[in-house]
Amino acid sequence: MAEDQFKLEQIAPFRWRLPKGSVTGMRVPGEIIASPEMIPRIINDRTPLQVANVATLPGIVRASLAMPDIHWGYGFPIGGVAAFDLEEGIISPGGVGYDINCGVSLIRSDMKAGDVRNRIPKLIDALFNTVPCGVGSEGRIKLSNRDLNQVLETGAGWVVKQGLADSADLDHMEERGALGGGDSTLVSNRAQERAQRQLGTLGSGNHFLEIQEVTDIYHREAAEAFGLFKGQMVVMVHSGSRGLGHQVCDEALKVMQGVVRRQQIDLPDRQLACAPFKSREGREYFAAMNCAANFAWGNRLVMVSLTRRIFEDFFKHPWPELGLRMVWDVCHNIAKVEEYEVGGRRQKLCVHRKGATCAFGPGNPTLPEDYRQIGQPVIIPGDMGRASFVLVGTDRATETTFSSTCHGAGRILSRKAAVQATKGQDIVRQLAAKGITVRARGRWTLNEEVPEAYKDVGEVVEVVHGAGISQKVARMKPLGTVKG
Amino acid sequence: MGRLTQQLIHYSSFINVNMFRFVEHQADIAVELEAGDRKSLFRNGLEAVIALLTGVPDGEGWERTLEEIPKGKEDIFSIKGDGYDDEERLVNLLNELLNACQIDGWWPLEVESVNFSYDDTVRAWILGVRGQVNRYFVREIKAATYHNLKIDTGAIWRTKVVFDV
Numbered sequence: 089m090a091e092d093q094f095k096l097e098q099i100a101p102f103r104w105r106l107p108k109g110s111v112t113g114m115r116v117p118g119e120i121i122a123s124p125e126m127i128p129r130i131i132n133d134r135t136p137l138q139v140a141n142v143a144t145l146p147g148i149v150r151a152s153l154a155m156p157d158i159h160w161g162y163g164f165p166i167g168g169v170a171a172f173d174l175e176e177g178i179i180s181p182g183g184v185g186y187d188i189n190c191g192v193s194l195i196r197s198d199m200k201a202g203d204v205r206n207r208i209p210k211l212i213d214a215l216f217n218t219v220p221c222g223v224g225s226e227g228r229i230k231l232s233n234r235d236l237n238q239v240l241e242t243g244a245g246w247v248v249k250q251g252l253a254d255s256a257d258l259d260h261m262e263e264r265g266a267l268g269g270g271d272s273t274l275v276s277n278r279a280q281e282r283a284q285r286q287l288g289t290l291g292s293g294n295h296f297l298e299i300q301e302v303t304d305i306y307h308r309e310a311a312e313a314f315g316l317f318k319g320q321m322v323v324m325v326h327s328g329s330r331g332l333g334h335q336v337c338d339e340a341l342k343v344m345q346g347v348v349r350r351q352q353i354d355l356p357d358r359q360l361a362c363a364p365f366k367s368r369e370g371r372e373y374f375a376a377m378n379c380a381a382n383f384a385w386g387n388r389l390v391m392v393s394l395t396r397r398i399f400e401d402f403f404k405h406p407w408p409e410l411g412l413r414m415v416w417d418v419c420h421n422i423a424k425v426e427e428y429e430v431g432g433r434r435q436k437l438c439v440h441r442k443g444a445t446c447a448f449g450p451g452n453p454t455l456p457e458d459y460r461q462i463g464q465p466v467i468i469p470g471d472m473g474r475a476s477f478v479l480v481g482t483d484r485a486t487e488t489t490f491s492s493t494c495h496g497a498g499r500i501l502s503r504k505a506a507v508q509a510t511k512g513q514d515i516v517r518q519l520a521a522k523g524i525t526v527r528a529r530g531r532w533t534l535n536e537e538v539p540e541a542y543k544d545v546g547e548v549v550e551v552v553h554g555a556g557i558s559q560k561v562a563r564m565k566p567l568g569t570v571k572g
Numbered sequence: 573m574g575r576l577t578q579q580l581i582h583y584s585s586f587i588n589v590n591m592f593r594f595v596e597h598q599a600d601i602a603v604e605l606e607a608g609d610r611k612s613l614f615r616n617g618l619e620a621v622i623a624l625l626t627g628v629p630d631g632e633g634w635e636r637t638l639e640e641i642p643k644g645k646e647d648i649f650s651i652k653g654d655g656y657d658d659e660e661r662l663v664n665l666l667n668e669l670l671n672a673c674q675i676d677g678w679w680p681l682e683v684e685s686v687n688f689s690y691d692d693t694v695r696a697w698i699l700g701v702r703g704q705v706n707r708y709f710v711r712e713i714k715a716a717t718y719h720n721l722k723i724d725t726g727a728i729w730r731t732k733v734v735f736d737v
Contacts, residue, residue: 162600223706224707225706226706291712337715
C-alpha cells in the first residue's frame with residue numbers, strides 16, 4: 089500500500105476510519121484513535137498498513153483498532169487491538185508479542201513526596217541494589233519445578249501463598265493476577281528453564297521501577313477511590329514475563345507457520361501467523377500464553393514485595409503503616425476471552441491487545457467492589473523525564489474499542505537514532521538537573537530510552553480522554569527511576 | 573595477538589564490506605543482510621546477532637572495549653535451523669543462537685562455519701566462551717521475527733530481519 093492509499097476518514101472527533109479495501113483481503117475496516125495533529129506522523133510511519141494487515145485475519149469482528157500511541161511494530165502494530173470470533177476466528181502469538189503480559193503495577197503510599205524528596209537518591213540506590221535488573225538478570229528466588237508450575241497456573245496467587253504479598257493485592261490486579269486457562273504441561277522445558285531464576289526481575293529495555301509524585305488530580309471521585317492525592321509519593325513497576333514469554337511466543341510462531349501453510353491462510357506478513365482459536369494449536373498456545381501471563385503477574389508482585397521491604401528498611405515502618413497498597417496492575421500485551429455486543433448480539437471474543445490496556449467501565453462485574461461504581465484504574469507509564477498517568481475506564485470504551493485504551497507514550501525515535509542523537513551526553517546529569525535520579529544497569533539503556541525517543545504521553549492521554557475511551561484521573565511526574 | 577583482539581579486527585572487516593547493516597526500525601532493531609551466496613547470507617545473519625548482543629563493535633555507536641567482555645576457555649558450540657523454507661530456517665537459526673547465548677551462557681566470538689545438510693537444515697559452528705556471561709551482553713534480544721521477511725536470491729542474496737528487543 090503506497091502512502092497515498094492511506095485515505096483515513098474522520099468519523100468522529102479523534103476517530104479515523106481506514107476503509108475496507110485499503111489492502112486486499114481486509115475483512116473489516118481499520119479504526120485509529122488519534123488527534124488531527126497525530127495523523128501526518130502516523131501516515132508517515134506507515135502504521136495504517138499494519139492496521140490494515142490485521143484486518144485481513146480470519147474471524148476479526150467490527151474493526152482492526154489502533155490507539156493513539158500506535159507505532160510501527162512487527163506484524164501487528166504496537167497500540168493495536170483486534171477481537172476475533174471464538175468459533176471462526178484465530179489467535180495469533182504475534183498479536184500478543186514476545187513479552188506476554190508486559191504490564192504495570194502502581195503502588196500508592198501515605199507519604200508526601202515533598203517530605204522525602206532529599207532522600208530519593210538514596211532510596212533509588214537501595215532499589216537499584218536490591219531489585220534485580222538488567223540484561224539476563226536473575227532473581228533471588230530459585231523456583232523448584234513444582235513451584236514454577238504453580239506460578240504458571242496461579243500467577244500472583246502463588247506469591248501471596250508464599251507470604252510475600254497480601255491477598256488484598258489480588259483484588260487490585262487485572263484478572264486477580266491469574267488467568268484460569270493456564271496449563272503448565274504445555275510450556276516447554278526450555279521456556280520453564282528460562283523462568284526458573286527470573287521471578288522478581290525487572291529485565292532491560294523500556295522496563296523500569298520508578299518513584300513518582302502525583303502532581304495533578306483531574307477526577308476527584310476516582311482519585312479518592314484509588315487512594316490518590318496531590319503531592320503523594322507513588323511507585324510504578326513496569327515489567328513482563330521475561331525469557332519465559334519470549335520462548336512461548338517464539339515456539340508458538342514456529343508451530344503456527346505450519347498451521348498457516350496447512351490451512352492455506354493467506355497472510356500479508358508471516359509475523360501474523362495464527363491458528364484457529366478452536367484448533368489444537370490455537371488452544372495449546374492460549375494455554376501456554378496464559379501461563380506466561382500468570383508468570384508476569386507473579387513477577388511484578390514479587391518486585392512490589394521487594395519494594396515494600398526496601399521502604400520498610402528505609403523508613404523504619406512496616407509497609408502497611410506506610411500505606412503501600414496496590415492501586416492496580418494492568419497488562420498491555422495479552423489475548424483474553426471477553427464478551428461484547430457485536431451486531432446486536434452478545435458474543436465471546438478473543439481480544440488481542442498488543443501495546444493496549446484494558447479499560448473496563450463502571451459496573452463491570454469483574455471489578456472489585458471498591459472500584460465497581462467508578463470503573464477500572466488504567467495505568468499509563470510515560471518516559472523517564474516527563475510524566476505518567478492514571479486514567480479510569482469508561483462505558484464508551486466497552487462500546488467502541490473492546491474496553492481498550494492506550495498503553496504508554498509510544499516511540500518516535502528508533503533505538504539507533506536515540507543513541508546517535510544522545511551520544512556523548514550525560515543523561516544522568518541532565519535528568520538530575522530536573523530533579524530526577526536515574527540508575528541504569530545497561531551501558532546504552534539511558535541513551536535508547538531518553539525521553540526525546542518517546543511521544544509526550546500527555547498528548548496521547550488527551551486523545552483517549554477526548555475520545556471518551558478513558559478519563560484522566562491523575563498525573564505523576566518521575567522523581568527517581570531504576571532501569572535495566 | 574589474543575583471540576578477542578582478532579575478534580575486533582574480524583568485525584571491523586565485516587563492517588567495512590557492509591555484509592550486515594543496522595537500519596531504522598521504530599520500536600525494535602532491524603538488520604539488512606547481503607551476501608554472494610546462501611551460506612554467506614546465513615553467516616552474516618549470525619554475525620549480526622553477535623554484534624547486537626556483544627557490541628564488539630557494530631559500527632553504530634554501541635561499541636565497547638575489551639575490558640568489558642568476558643574471558644574464559646574457548647570452545648565451539650553448534651546450532652541448527654530447520655524449517656519449511658529459507659526464511660524459516662534463518663529465523664530459527666538466529667533464535668537458536670540467541671538461546672545458546674542468553675540461556676546456555678555462551679559468549680560468541682566468531683562464526684566458524686555454516687553448512688546445509690541434505691534436507692536443507694542449516695547448521696552453524698560458533699567459537700565462544702561459556703560462563704556467567706549474561707551481564708556482559710549489550711542488550712536482551714527477545715527474538716528474530718518473521719516480520720516482512722523475504723530472502724531475495726540471485727547474484728546477490730539479500731534480506732532484512734527485524735529483532736524484537
